[in-house]
Amino acid sequence: MFKRKKLFKIQLRAILRASNFGKVKIMFPMISSLKEIREAKNLLEECKKELDYEKIKYDENIEIGIMIEVPSAAIISDVLAKEVDFFSIGTNDLIQYTVAVDRLNNNVSDLYSNYNLAVLRLIKIVIENGHKNGIYVGMCGEAARDINLIPIFMAMGLDEFSVNPSYVCRVKRYMSQYDIYQCEKLCKRVLSLETDEEIEKTLEEFRNEN
Secondary structure, X not given: OOOOHHHHHHHHHHHHHHOOOOOOEEEXXXXXXXXXXXXXXXXXXXXXXXXXXXXXXXXXXXXXXXXXXXXXXHHOHHHHOXXXXXXXXXXXXXXXXXHOOOOOOOOOHHHOOOOOHHHHHHHHHHHHHHHHOOOEEEEEOHHHHOOOOHHHHHHHOOOEEOOOHHHHHHHHHHXXXXXXXHHHHHHHHHOOOOOHHHHHHHHHHHHHHO
């Protein structure tokens, strides 16, 4: 987005103008470093100054967030959290880049898993770092609608599950039936396991028992 700054600023200006007519947030994708988020915010400030000069109204308190989609962002999420108002964990890409597997490549797609221990630990780190810095953390992607993982993410303190409308009732139903104390015990146990298969089996057993 930084190689085509003119186009990027057109998009930012459009979002800012729309914010005058309703609640709007800005979320920057694929951020991997502190430099990138600061550059994006600087461009946003340029757009605000331009609109001020043109006497065009916008929400001066518009919230700014980033997608956590790559391991580097997850690892430095404590630093990035100081720069934004919220995180959204993009699980599809985070899994893909963490395990170095193209989920659309049939030759290696079996290595792509929602239950990868490294991914779950990264998610926990992101949520903890977000909360330590007073921002909320959401999640999108296939993992957000995985009913086996719901109690784990509840235990980690995930603030928002972003799923397709067809999954909303299903996710809410499973969330309502879990006791948070049991979820926390389950989470601690799962993060001590070693393989995807062990994690998936343990989560399925918990779901069947509840």
